[in-house]
Amino acid sequence: MMKLLGYFFEIIRGSWITCRHFVVNMWFHTLKVLGIRTKRRGAVTIQYPEEKKEIAPRHRSLHRLMTREDGRPRCVVCMLCMTVCPSECIYIEAAEDSDPEIQKYPKKFIIDLSRCCFCGFCVEACPEDAIRMDTGKIDLATYSRENLIYDLNRLVG
Amino acid sequence: MGIDWLIVLIKIIFGLVWFLTLTLYLTWVERKESAVIQDRIGANRAEILGLRVLGLFQPFADAIKMIFKEDFVPSFANRFLHTLAPFLSFFFVAVTISAIPFGDKIQIAGREISLQILNANVTLLFVLAMLSLAIYGIVLGGWASRNRYTLLGGMRGAAQLISYEVALGLSLVGVIMVFPSLNLQDIVYEQGELLFGWLPKWGIFLQPLAFLIFLFAALAETKRVPFDLPEGESEIIGFFTEYSGLKWGMFMMTDFMEIIIVSCLLTTLFFGGWQVPWLGPDGFHFPWGWDWFLPRWLVVLLQVGAFNLKVFFFCWFQVLVRWTYPRFRYDQVMDFGWKLLIPLSLINIMATGIIMSVLQ
Numbered sequence: 131m132m133k134l135l136g137y138f139f140e141i142i143r144g145s146w147i148t149c150r151h152f153v154v155n156m157w158f159h160t161l162k163v164l165g166i167r168t169k170r171r172g173a174v175t176i177q178y179p180e181e182k183k184e185i186a187p188r189h190r191s192l193h194r195l196m197t198r199e200d201g202r203p204r205c206v207v208c209m210l211c212m213t214v215c216p217s218e219c220i221y222i223e224a225a226e227d228s229d230p231e232i233q234k235y236p237k238k239f240i241i242d243l244s245r246c247c248f249c250g251f252c253v254e255a256c257p258e259d260a261i262r263m264d265t266g267k268i269d270l271a272t273y274s275r276e277n278l279i280y281d282l283n284r285l286v287g
Numbered sequence: 288m289g290i291d292w293l294i295v296l297i298k299i300i301f302g303l304v305w306f307l308t309l310t311l312y313l314t315w316v317e318r319k320e321s322a323v324i325q326d327r328i329g330a331n332r333a334e335i336l337g338l339r340v341l342g343l344f345q346p347f348a349d350a351i352k353m354i355f356k357e358d359f360v361p362s363f364a365n366r367f368l369h370t371l372a373p374f375l376s377f378f379f380v381a382v383t384i385s386a387i388p389f390g391d392k393i394q395i396a397g398r399e400i401s402l403q404i405l406n407a408n409v410t411l412l413f414v415l416a417m418l419s420l421a422i423y424g425i426v427l428g429g430w431a432s433r434n435r436y437t438l439l440g441g442m443r444g445a446a447q448l449i450s451y452e453v454a455l456g457l458s459l460v461g462v463i464m465v466f467p468s469l470n471l472q473d474i475v476y477e478q479g480e481l482l483f484g485w486l487p488k489w490g491i492f493l494q495p496l497a498f499l500i501f502l503f504a505a506l507a508e509t510k511r512v513p514f515d516l517p518e519g520e521s522e523i524i525g526f527f528t529e530y531s532g533l534k535w536g537m538f539m540m541t542d543f544m545e546i547i548i549v550s551c552l553l554t555t556l557f558f559g560g561w562q563v564p565w566l567g568p569d570g571f572h573f574p575w576g577w578d579w580f581l582p583r584w585l586v587v588l589l590q591v592g593a594f595n596l597k598v599f600f601f602c603w604f605q606v607l608v609r610w611t612y613p614r615f616r617y618d619q620v621m622d623f624g625w626k627l628l629i630p631l632s633l634i635n636i637m638a639t640g641i642i643m644s645v646l647q
Contacts, residue, residue, distance in 0.1 A: 134627075141612070148324045148611040155323045175328040 185266050190250045192267040193241055195285045196260050203286055204260035207234040211252035211261060219245035220252060239285060243270060244278040290398075298404045299385070306384045306547065311346040313543045313602060318345070320603065321610045356532035361432065364529060368431035373530065373537035376424025380544045383417045386410035387551045388472040390561045390591040391568070394583075402561075402591070403472050410471045411463070414552065415456060418508060421541070422448040425510075425517055428538070429526035440526035443617065444510060444517030450624040451507040451514075457632035458500035461639040462556050465493045475560030479567075485574035487564045490557035496635045498557045500628050505549040506608060507624070511542060513612040516620060550601035554594065561594035 158172035176183055185191065196204045207224040223238035253263050272278060315330070319342070322329025331342035338344075360369055390402035405413065422445055429441020463469060466477040480488045491498050507514040518525035527538045554560060565573050566589060570580035581589075615623065 145607060145611050148607055151326065152320065152324050152607065155326060159323070172323070172326075173328045174326050177328075 185268070187264075189266070189268075190248050190253075190263040192243075192265045192270060193246075193252070193261055193263050193280070193285060194265050195239065195282070196262060197286060203236060203239070203282070204258050205236045205239060206232060206258055206260070207236050208257060210255040210257065214251045214255040216249060216251065217245045217247050219243070236282065239282045241280045241285065242278065243280060244275055294398075294400060295404070298400075298402075302384045302387075302389075302404050303381070305389075306381070306544065309547055309598075309602075310540055310543045311350070312343075313546060313606075314349065314539075315343065315346050316602065317543075317606050317609070318342075320606045324607070324610050350536075353533050353536040358532040358534060359529075361434070361529050363433045365431040365433065368427055369529070370534070372424050372428035372431055373527075373534045373541075374424075375427060376421055376541045377537045377544075379417045379421040379424065380541050380548060383414045383548050384551075386414045386471055387548075387555060388475050388560055389594055390587055393587055401472065402587075406472060407470065409469050411459065411469045411474070414471075414548070415452075415459075418545070418548070419448070419452055421545070424538075424541070425526050428530065429517075432526075432529035434529055436523045437526050437528045439523050440517045440519065440528070443519070443523075444526060447507060447510070447514065447516050447620055447624075450621060451504045451628075454500055454624055454628035454632050455504040455508060457629060457636065458497045458504060459556070460632075461494045461497040461635045462490055464636070464639050464643065465490070471555050471560070475555060475562060478559040479562045481565075481574070487559055487562065489559045489562075494557070494635070494639070496631065496638075498553075500632045500635065501556070502553065503623075504628060505552065506605065507620070509542065509545040509549055509605070511546070511605070512609045513615060514620060515614055516617055519614070546602055546605050547598065550598045550605065553601050554597040558597050561590040563589055563593045566590070 155172040158168060158170055161168055162172060198204055205222075207222055209222060212220045212222050219242040221238065221240040221242075222236050224234045225237040227233055227235045248263070250263055252261050270278070319329040321327075329342065330345045331339055333339070333342055333344040333348040335344050360366055385404035388401075388403040392399050392401050394400075403410070407413070425444040425448075426441040429437040429439075429444070432438075462474070466474045468474055468477065474490075478487065478489050482488045482492065486492060510517050518527075527535055530538060565571050566586060568583070568586065570578065570586065572578055
């Protein structure tokens, strides 16, 4: 019998908690509707497409290729990123550069984002700091798979 | 004769419009209230011409979506019964609104009109009978789908509703003893009197135990979360697994309509129905001797408003309950019904009888 009363007490306590949340949040919602600004908000929701949360500096987002002063990509086609990539989503084709200091430049540099797992190994492997993942662009969804294949133009741009 | 039929027709239309509008917006209330309880905002994206107004258009968006979804019937199902089930379920709950008294009698052009669609002597029994028949929709839906899980859901629903029907009926015996009538309108009239000259003679003050039993049993009757065994989202998905589109929507509407009917019954039987404390037919008569006379139309308006307010409160309360408690296990539900609620309701009948015979 005492156990039963204990359950009953807990049932009432449970509804007290939800009721308190309801009343407190409703109070702050009402204040907001009336135009009174308070420090506390009625909900923790961020209305995503309109409001965006600030992305942390170390967040790994869409890749970009860095360029030299003359606008050509910094990449020297050492193939380290292509080798380290666990999803095998990077494809590079080399071409000979006229500058003997550089030797090679990428004729094609393709990242297939439909396979990329955003591990960031390519960024860590790169000896020339040619590839970075700091564009802050995270809404990459598109309607076709072809749109997810990023070539040199889109990566540099 | 003709004008009587017209009056009944108008009352039915008003009753159904009230009922279905409230049902539609209860879906909105449920989404918003659960959101506020969980520190969220809730559905607010449905818009018409750039107007969002707290997501108030959401029920219409949902309705349009459900109407235009594919109405899928599995090839192994019994097509006729599969289609019949949601209609049965919907119909038996929809007719119960005819028994609920919305207000006092009103006089229009020398005619006395009771604000209750079906003014018969057995309205309380009528509501209980129709609510019990509503389980046929569940069992039929579960059986006609020819799916093991829907059948399980249907059987669970039948077992649960039948066992709680007993407690529900027994808890109301005490109420019927105190207010000697089976007509809900008469029960409301009885509750307009005063106890000790100041306390409204509401069912909650005369039958507190019956109120608690009725509350639990009625929550079980609505088959929503603490008692949602026929559905059991996380284990068997429920009796409407094989339903889609508008037919599924009718099952969902039935759930919400049951909430409203239960709220109406709680209000009518235990919280004075449309009675406002100390408000007589000609105005307020406060127990401390003040009188405040009001015109007749204002009194009726206040009473209908009070009824609506009480019903809204209980709808709110049931949504709160649904978003607070986890589901009972099947054996716990059966234990709770048979071993606690039914003995308690029998004790309540005994105690009521003894107290009444002592007081006489």
